[in-house]
Amino acid sequence: xxGARGASVETEALERRFGDRVAxxxxxxxxxxGEAFGLLGANGAGKTTFIxxxxxxxxxxxxxxxxxxxxxxxxxxxxxxxIGFAAETSRLYPELSVRxxxxxxxxxHGLAGAAAQAAIERxxxxxxxxxxxxxxxxxxxxxxQQRVNLAQAFLxxxxxxxxxxxxxxxxxxxxxEVRGVLRDAEGTRTVxxxxxxxxxxxxxxxxVGVLAGGRLVACGPTAxxxxxxxxxxxxxxxxxAA
Amino acid sequence: xxxxxxxxxxxxxxxxxxxxxxxxxxxxxxxTALLFFDNLRIYNQILFLYATTTMGGFESDTVPAYVNLxxxxxxxxxxxxxxxxxxxxxxxxxxxxxxxxxxxTDELLATTLLTPGQVVAGKLIATYAFVALALALSFVxxxxxxxxxxxxxxxxxxxxxxxxxxxxxxxxxxxxCSAFATSQLVAAISAYAVAFVLYDFRWMAQFLPERAAAxxxxxxxHPRFGAxxxxxxxxxxxxxxxxxxxxxxxxxxxxxxxxxxx
Numbered sequence: 280x281x282g283a284r285g286a287s288v289e290t291e292a293l294e295r296r297f298g299d300r301v302a303x304x305x306x307x308x309x310x311x312x313g314e315a316f317g318l319l320g321a322n323g324a325g326k327t328t329f330i331x332x333x334x335x336x337x338x339x340x341x342x343x344x345x346x347x348x349x350x351x352x353x354x355x356x357x358x359x360x361x362i363g364f365a366a367e368t369s370r371l372y373p374e375l376s377v378r379x380x381x382x383x384x385x386x387x388h389g390l391a392g393a394a395a396q397a398a399i400e401r402x403x404x405x406x407x408x409x410x411x412x413x414x415x416x417x418x419x420x421x422x423x424q425q426r427v428n429l430a431q432a433f434l435x436x437x438x439x440x441x442x443x444x445x446x447x448x449x450x451x452x453x454x455x456e457v458r459g460v461l462r463d464a465e466g467t468r469t470v471x472x473x474x475x476x477x478x479x480x481x482x483x484x485x486x487v488g489v490l491a492g493g494r495l496v497a498c499g500p501t502a503x504x505x506x507x508x509x510x511x512x513x514x515x516x517x518x519x520a521a
Numbered sequence: 522x523x524x525x526x527x528x529x530x531x532x533x534x535x536x537x538x539x540x541x542x543x544x545x546x547x548x549x550x551x552x553t554a555l556l557f558f559d560n561l562r563i564y565n566q567i568l569f570l571y572a573t574t575t576m577g578g579f580e581s582d583t584v585p586a587y588v589n590l591x592x593x594x595x596x597x598x599x600x601x602x603x604x605x606x607x608x609x610x611x612x613x614x615x616x617x618x619x620x621x622x623x624x625x626t627d628e629l630l631a632t633t634l635l636t637p638g639q640v641v642a643g644k645l646i647a648t649y650a651f652v653a654l655a656l657a658l659s660f661v662x663x664x665x666x667x668x669x670x671x672x673x674x675x676x677x678x679x680x681x682x683x684x685x686x687x688x689x690x691x692x693x694x695x696x697x698c699s700a701f702a703t704s705q706l707v708a709a710i711s712a713y714a715v716a717f718v719l720y721d722f723r724w725m726a727q728f729l730p731e732r733a734a735a736x737x738x739x740x741x742x743h744p745r746f747g748a749x750x751x752x753x754x755x756x757x758x759x760x761x762x763x764x765x766x767x768x769x770x771x772x773x774x775x776x777x778x779x780x781x782x783x
Contacts, residue, residue, distance in 0.1 A: 336631045336781065359634055362632055374539055375538060383527050389524060391526075
């Protein structure tokens, strides 16, 4: 597959409940191919639930989600072939070496032999992981762990890159490094960035959607949405979504 | 198959990256060695007694038939090794699914080309491979006595097939518990509880009516393993132990699916 164009993401009245609690209520959204889209919101606003619905990790209670027109519920493998997912840094295997982990990630995305080796070498170069290749992930700094995390997401050249809080817990230098990598990805693939860091959204996205209480309370060009009182959007009282 | 192979390699990498795997292997090696040499010491003492208290010595018919390497050393070691597996296997299986969920890496797996069925298969295969390795290590000491014990190769294969089947059944119990558990501790404790109950129902017999006791007895692991230890490989026993694999795979798959919809 090629990430040259990017994949579209479309949701229609997307809803997800956990028992009586509504985590996401009627979210309708379209992310165009090649677009860098930011999903903003306070903790618990529904960002992670949205991402989990797009990746197919969760099944919607109502509504639909499609990646390049394919539903992750109906054809998860087709969607996963298009997706590169980088969760928070702690979601790695600390016992594995960087090389071992990247080898696993390549294999899990269907790459083997020379293709896997070439993909790993590209990722190692791109994220400057050469010096830590043999070290266990658990012994790396948070900055390096995040590089490893992003490297595995880029390995199979995904059309859609989903990144959840990519700079959380990183120092300013490491944050800039990670942002540089994500900036490079712009235009070559769709980027769905999930964050509550407004500066990050300004730096990396062209359009944002703001979630509050599980509802999409604003959506539009980043400069326009974040020009006003963005924090007021975070605090939007949507009442009980139903 | 590429994603499945990658997952199996990853599982073994994570397993051997933790001290628990090495501790388990070392424990099995140590327990087998201690048991073997202790039983050998006792066996030698018995022989010495016969040799010194009868005129005929070793050549005499006064040494009972049951005083031989097979019955006095090899089989008791295998019997205790089976019980050792009950104690150690849940320590290995407790992390397999529960840790993945606790770390959030299950979400990473869910965004790869691995299907839920492959995730379950990969984890089961890697765990069973570990059980096989542990048993292979235990083979070193008994192997030294095989030549002199009069234990036929067929019998030896049957005993180890029984141990492997038992190990797989115990691992399956542990994996199923891990698939539903929210923490490794809960997974281990529940696996111990289930394994100890299923290992031998005979302890329950004293509390049950005779017919009920006779009904539950065939569900015990121990008598099934006992048949293998006697050198009998019966289709019913093989199916019994294979049943654990099927049930564990189905339960683990159910647990993964529940994560998506609950």
